[in-house]
Amino acid sequence: MITIKLDHGPAATLKGGSTVAQAFQALNVDTDRQVVAARGDGELLDLARALTHDCTLSPVTLNSPEGLEIMRHSASHVMAEAVRDLFPEVRVAIGPAIESGFYYDFDAPEPFTPEDLGRIEARMAEIVAQDLPFVRAEEPREQAINNFQAYGETYKVELLQEIPQDKVSLYRQGNFVDLCRGPHVPSTGYIRAFKLTGISGAYWRGDERRAMLQRIYGTAFPSQEELERHLELLEEAKRRDHRRLGRELGLFSIEEEAGPGMVIYHPKGALLRSIIEDFERREHFKRGYQMVMGPQMLKAELWERSGHLENYRDHMYFSEVEGQTYGIKPMNCVAHMLIYKSRVRSYRELPLRFFELGTVLRHERSGVLHGLTRVRQFTQDDAHILCTPQQVESEIVGVLDFVFDVMAVFGFDYEVELSTRPEKSIGTDAEWELATTALINALAARDLPYHICQGEGAFYGPKIDIKLKDALGRRWQCATIQCDFTLPERFDLTYAGPDGERHRPAMLHRVILGSLERFMGVLIEHYAGAFPVWLAPVQVVLLPITDRVHDYAEKVANALRKDNLRVEVDDRAEKLQYKIREAQVNKIPYMVIVGDQEQANGTLSIRQLDGTKSNDVSLKDFKNRLKKEAKIPSPKKSKHSRR
Numbered sequence: 029m030i031t032i033k034l035d036h037g038p039a040a041t042l043k044g045g046s047t048v049a050q051a052f053q054a055l056n057v058d059t060d061r062q063v064v065a066a067r068g069d070g071e072l073l074d075l076a077r078a079l080t081h082d083c084t085l086s087p088v089t090l091n092s093p094e095g096l097e098i099m100r101h102s103a104s105h106v107m108a109e110a111v112r113d114l115f116p117e118v119r120v121a122i123g124p125a126i127e128s129g130f131y132y133d134f135d136a137p138e139p140f141t142p143e144d145l146g147r148i149e150a151r152m153a154e155i156v157a158q159d160l161p162f163v164r165a166e167e168p169r170e171q172a173i174n175n176f177q178a179y180g181e182t183y184k185v186e187l188l189q190e191i192p193q194d195k196v197s198l199y200r201q202g203n204f205v206d207l208c209r210g211p212h213v214p215s216t217g218y219i220r221a222f223k224l225t226g227i228s229g230a231y232w233r234g235d236e237r238r239a240m241l242q243r244i245y246g247t248a249f250p251s252q253e254e255l256e257r258h259l260e261l262l263e264e265a266k267r268r269d270h271r272r273l274g275r276e277l278g279l280f281s282i283e284e285e286a287g288p289g290m291v292i293y294h295p296k297g298a299l300l301r302s303i304i305e306d307f308e309r310r311e312h313f314k315r316g317y318q319m320v321m322g323p324q325m326l327k328a329e330l331w332e333r334s335g336h337l338e339n340y341r342d343h344m345y346f347s348e349v350e351g352q353t354y355g356i357k358p359m360n361c362v363a364h365m366l367i368y369k370s371r372v373r374s375y376r377e378l379p380l381r382f383f384e385l386g387t388v389l390r391h392e393r394s395g396v397l398h399g400l401t402r403v404r405q406f407t408q409d410d411a412h413i414l415c416t417p418q419q420v421e422s423e424i425v426g427v428l429d430f431v432f433d434v435m436a437v438f439g440f441d442y443e444v445e446l447s448t449r450p451e452k453s454i455g456t457d458a459e460w461e462l463a464t465t466a467l468i469n470a471l472a473a474r475d476l477p478y479h480i481c482q483g484e485g486a487f488y489g490p491k492i493d494i495k496l497k498d499a500l501g502r503r504w505q506c507a508t509i510q511c512d513f514t515l516p517e518r519f520d521l522t523y524a525g526p527d528g529e530r531h532r533p534a535m536l537h538r539v540i541l542g543s544l545e546r547f548m549g550v551l552i553e554h555y556a557g558a559f560p561v562w563l564a565p566v567q568v569v570l571l572p573i574t575d576r577v578h579d580y581a582e583k584v585a586n587a588l589r590k591d592n593l594r595v596e597v598d599d600r601a602e603k604l605q606y607k608i609r610e611a612q613v614n615k616i617p618y619m620v621i622v623g624d625q626e627q628a629n630g631t632l633s634i635r636q637l638d639g640t641k642s643n644d645v646s647l648k649d650f651k652n653r654l655k656k657e658a659k660i661p662s663p664k665k666s667k668h669s670r671r
């Protein structure tokens with residue numbers, strides 16, 4: 029007999045080997061097609077899994093993030109079965125759940141077509157209607173290898189050969205067997221509302237030297253309504269895609285002939301970028317940061333000392349000059365260490381906050397590059413804070429306040445994650461304790477709810493990550509605050525304490541927006557290209573109706589430019605409607621129409637991007653209104669900052 033306890037609930041005594049579902053029944057948990065799995069002593073279990081020893085169970089429902097993931101992952105098995113039924117010559121690779129759905133990679137002789145997706149969906153619907161159970165079996169690894177080999181499933185064989193355990197778990201539904209850890213929903217009927225959303229190429233294991241596979245994306249939801257809402261969001265995301273808008277708005281391009289992952293800023297994009305940089309500089313100066321600049325490449329010996337050669341080499345580019353190897357910087361830390369070390373430091377100088385808009389190069393596989401959000405060269409709003417151990421907590425609070433002020437300016441919501449000590453780490457227990465406590469206390473000081481990512485900190489210290497949420501509710505990594513025990517050690521940084529002795533300073537790496545490239549990509553999609561006036565590369569376009577008013581239009585434009593407003597005059601010999609249409613496509617916040625009448629009265633006719641019109645506006649009134657809107661907003665006090 030075994031004792032199964034419900035988490036925060038009663039216990040029941042059952043025969044050893046009873047299933048999770050039977051345990052829930054005995055514990056009076058109503059499973060009724062809402063509960064899809066269980067968490068037992070920290071592990072996720074199928075409802076049909078046999079329980080062999082005492083444990084505490086909690087139900088995992090379809091509406092929880094875990095339950096949803098299990099359902100979506102199960103849907104990927106169903107998709108693979110459908111594909112195998114329709115295309116018997118296809119070999120299957122892997123099929124995980126991802127943030128908003130699932131995918132499965134196939135090695136197919138012919139690329140799948142959109143029509144194929146329709147057929148696969150129809151076959152999936154049949155499999156779902158049959159309500160086939162997902163059945164788990166364990167077998168010796170060698171036997172599984174032989175079986176998959178016999179079926180020609182070479183990708184599964186490769187995966188199996190890397191599994192260290194002697195026994196592996198397999199799941200079968202209908203006539204499809206997959207190597208999988210599980211868990212899954214009890215049967216295919218649990219997959220309520222699903223849709224295949226796209227096809228793309230994907231290298232086996234993300235490695236461009238390996239086979240190019242066909243990846244089919246799909247998503248699944250507990251209800252049809254939720255699925256439909258999601259599909260609408262996807263449509264909207266497509267409409268806002270920064271790669272398309274970037275081209276249409278003349279912001280940037282990425283050219284194959286220049287190199288993948290290398291962004292080329294066009295005039296309006298470079299202007300937008302410099303507006304963001306000006307904002308950043310101002311906000312950093314206000315908060316006691318000092319601006320510094322390091323070189324683009326530094327001697328390899330320095331990267332050896334910093335540990336980058338050992339831990340980060342594969343992501344770095346190198347160059348050789350006069351027989352000396354240089355590493356092109358993938359991070360900005362090293363030069364900042366040298367600045368600190370350039371003279372003897374006293375505790376009176378601390379904290380030191382070195383800030384750099386630092387451009388870095390990192391080798392990312394070409395397969396993962398994506399528009400501005402994943403590139404090879406990017407600029408970080410990077411800073412390193414060197415302080416006494418006692419100052420760490422208040423410095424972290426200061427960075428948190430900074431982040432939330434900035435998020436408020438751009439109108440972003442956010443989520444906070446704390447990542448703790450990983451299995452492989454350096455530093456002493458006392459150092460980890462101090463740093464982790466400082467991070468936790470700082471979050472508590474600002475009353476911030478956060479999610480703990482156990483063991484996901486960097487090997488050199490714990491960190492806080494802040495994910496911003498854009499207008500479509502998508503999460504993006506932006507700010508991070510990392511404690512670091514290694515660099516002060518490796519570079520032997522010290523300061524003279526009040527006791528006259530030499531002490532080791534504490535060190536924080538932090539970014540606020542993160543990569544400016546990615547942030548701009550996110551901004552473009554967040555605003556759908558219609559930037560607020562202070563960010564818009566062109567704030568006003570003047571549209572003269574006839575050549576007769578050309579001088580008047582220029583006069584108005586120059587008057588606005590005198591106040592640093594960004595103005596264009598569209599004096600092409602095109603029809604007014606055409607010019608208005610084009611200004612709308614370019615998402616310019618203000619169109620100013622001038623004709624004979626406006627010239628005679630010395631007024632302006634104004635049309636905003638949202639369609640609002642106002643006529644007979646004096647230049648003075650318009651200018652004053654624009655100046656107000658064009659001001660870089662001062663961060664308001666966000667709800668969490670209490671300065």
Ligand SMILES: [Zn+2]
Nearest residue numbers: 101208209210
């Ligand atoms: Zn699975």
Ligand SMILES: [Zn+2]
Nearest residue numbers: 359360361537
């Ligand atoms: Zn750093």
